[in-house]
Amino acid sequence: MTETVERQELDTAGDGRPPAATAGIAVVAGIAFAALLFSASRYDYFGDELYFLAAGRHPSFGYADQGPVLPMLARLMDTIAPGSFFVLRLPAVALTTLAVAFTALLAREFGGGRGAQLLAAAAYATSPFLLLQGKMLTTNAIDTVLWVIITWLVVRWVRTRRDSLLLCAALVTALDMQVKWLIPFFWIAVAVTSLALGPRELVRRPLLWLGGAIVLLATLPTLIWQAGNGWPQLRMGEVISGEQDVLGGRLMFVPLAILTAGVLGAVVLVYGVWALLRTPALGRYRSLGPHRFLGATLLLLVAIFLMTGGRIYYMAGMYGVVLAAGAVGLVELAGRLGPSRRRLLIGSGSAVVLCSVALVLWSTPWQHPDDIAPAADDAEAAIDIGVYGEFGWPELTAAVSRAAAALAPAEHANAVVVTDTYWQASALDQFARDELPPIYSPSRGYGYFGRPLDEASTVLAVGVAESFLHWNFDSVEPVGKVESRLGFPGNTQDVTVWKCTGVRHPWAETWPDLMHL
Numbered sequence: 001m002t003e004t005v006e007r008q009e010l011d012t013a014g015d016g017r018p019p020a021a022t023a024g025i026a027v028v029a030g031i032a033f034a035a036l037l038f039s040a041s042r043y044d045y046f047g048d049e050l051y052f053l054a055a056g057r058h059p060s061f062g063y064a065d066q067g068p069v070l071p072m073l074a075r076l077m078d079t080i081a082p083g084s085f086f087v088l089r090l091p092a093v094a095l096t097t098l099a100v101a102f103t104a105l106l107a108r109e110f111g112g113g114r115g116a117q118l119l120a121a122a123a124y125a126t127s128p129f130l131l132l133q134g135k136m137l138t139t140n141a142i143d144t145v146l147w148v149i150i151t152w153l154v155v156r157w158v159r160t161r162r163d164s165l166l167l168c169a170a171l172v173t174a175l176d177m178q179v180k181w182l183i184p185f186f187w188i189a190v191a192v193t194s195l196a197l198g199p200r201e202l203v204r205r206p207l208l209w210l211g212g213a214i215v216l217l218a219t220l221p222t223l224i225w226q227a228g229n230g231w232p233q234l235r236m237g238e239v240i241s242g243e244q245d246v247l248g249g250r251l252m253f254v255p256l257a258i259l260t261a262g263v264l265g266a267v268v269l270v271y272g273v274w275a276l277l278r279t280p281a282l283g284r285y286r287s288l289g290p291h292r293f294l295g296a297t298l299l300l301l302v303a304i305f306l307m308t309g310g311r312i313y314y315m316a317g318m319y320g321v322v323l324a325a326g327a328v329g330l331v332e333l334a335g336r337l338g339p340s341r342r343r344l345l346i347g348s349g350s351a352v353v354l355c356s357v358a359l360v361l362w363s364t365p366w367q368h369p370d371d372i373a374p375a376a377d378d379a380e381a382a383i384d385i386g387v388y389g390e391f392g393w394p395e396l397t398a399a400v401s402r403a404a405a406a407l408a409p410a411e412h413a414n415a416v417v418v419t420d421t422y423w424q425a426s427a428l429d430q431f432a433r434d435e436l437p438p439i440y441s442p443s444r445g446y447g448y449f450g451r452p453l454d455e456a457s458t459v460l461a462v463g464v465a466e467s468f469l470h471w472n473f474d475s476v477e478p479v480g481k482v483e484s485r486l487g488f489p490g491n492t493q494d495v496t497v498w499k500c501t502g503v504r505h506p507w508a509e510t511w512p513d514l515m516h517l
Helices: 002-013 022-040 047-056 069-080 085-109 114-125 128-135 139-160 164-176 183-197 200-204 206-228 232-247 249-259 263-277 286-308 316-336 339-363 378-383 393-405 409-413 422-432 444-449 466-472 507-514
Strands: 415-419 458-462 473-482 495-503
Touching: 022 085, 022 114, 022 128, 047 069, 047 085, 047 422, 047 444, 069 085, 069 139, 085 114, 085 128, 085 139, 085 316, 114 128, 114 263, 114 316, 114 339, 128 139, 128 316, 128 339, 139 164, 139 183, 139 200, 139 286, 139 316, 164 183, 164 206, 183 200, 183 286, 183 316, 206 232, 249 263, 249 286, 263 286, 263 316, 263 339, 286 316, 316 339, 393 415, 393 422, 393 458, 393 473, 393 495, 409 415, 415 422, 422 444, 458 473, 466 473, 466 495
Parallel strands: 415 458
Antiparallel strands: 458 495, 473 495
16 A cells, blocks of 8 residues: 555656756766776776686687676777777776766656756766776676666666566666676665565566566576586685685775765765665655665675675675765755755865865876886785786786797797786787787686697796696796786786696696686
8 A cells, every 4th residue: 555655656756857967967977988088098908808808709608707798898899999908998988987977867866956966976976986997898897887777777667667667677687697797686685675665566577577587598608608617606706705805804894885985975875875764755855765675775785795705896886876865865955954054064065075076086097107106015906906907918928928939949839828817818818829829827717718738748837836837847947037017916026937848747637626716
């Protein structure tokens, strides 16, 4: 009965939403787009981008740690502009800019006027993480935007009850499943929270279940690949949980997750959760009331990823909808305050906005490489991996190329290159695959691209543990060193190139044990 009344109230509202702040949103999105274009033009390929390019040259329905969309997209962009990391990144730039606009549209769906829409867009665009992750082609940059679109479709369904929106959300979900396997957690959380808080009708809609069947059918080839290869995607959870220890583990999970929203974003995000969960609704914006389940969804996702050891940004796709709710709530709050308190709130808010803008500008890669200090230790490099992971590829390529050029013709004919990490193998595959012997690596997804032939008599091992080399080869000698002033430890810094001969154990026997995520 309650849901019927709520639906009637929402239907009465019809299309009587506030007008879109078209010009203001365009300005915010345009500035964000310009910042992303500048950032995307700086430095060099990121290690994962090189891997997607390599994966695109090994087309498959499945990969160890992501779906086929990014490898195919990377291959397409590299075909359009070979060797251009700037062109490679343009899809991520465009989609992230789109997420800024969709966050404003979410505020409009919640009944927010121009002020709320602009605040929502500004909150998203001034988050260094939410914005600047779009300067590189990575799974998270694409996944986050797809979540924002899915939540917009769900919010529109709550207002309009047009079931075709749920089918559209399922189609976007099917695409997202080919990028990253996080979106099922969103739908599980939505099912739980909507059943608990309403609208319970959501999980009973036939088109939602039809959409679920479409998602399963579209994901089936990837599932078959995963099953045939021992489900490496599921094993990645243990690896990721260990990586989170560098950032403080579970103790710092919630504080750091909030901080990823930025200065302004953190304030709006926290207020958005409170506004969504408030009963029965928030002030005159009654449209927030039926969306209480979305505030609970974010909290449930935080709990899930906290317990499973996920990364702090795994629920970032939910930030758009919660930022929109927070923007609507804050503008409504300002309207209810007296003149003096309103001026204080607006003044404080303006200061926060300025700090957020300054933080984004500071976070853009404006520094010349010569002015960037090398990482003090592995922890600092891991925290700022987005910067240090873009340097050192020329030094790596040059060192391995010199070692290969020094081989005798007979050695070169039966030689292979084996690298310790998938970044190294991907970089060599991108920059020198026509000059080097065949390139292999047991690391992450690259290990599934193939193993060295047992006939290979000479191996150039890049960064591989010396203990393994002495166990597996009769002769092991250092023939090169990779050192870059800026780079990522273990990939382009302090890396030894070894020449190994006299294989003691066939690769068919050792490769499965060497493979790691």
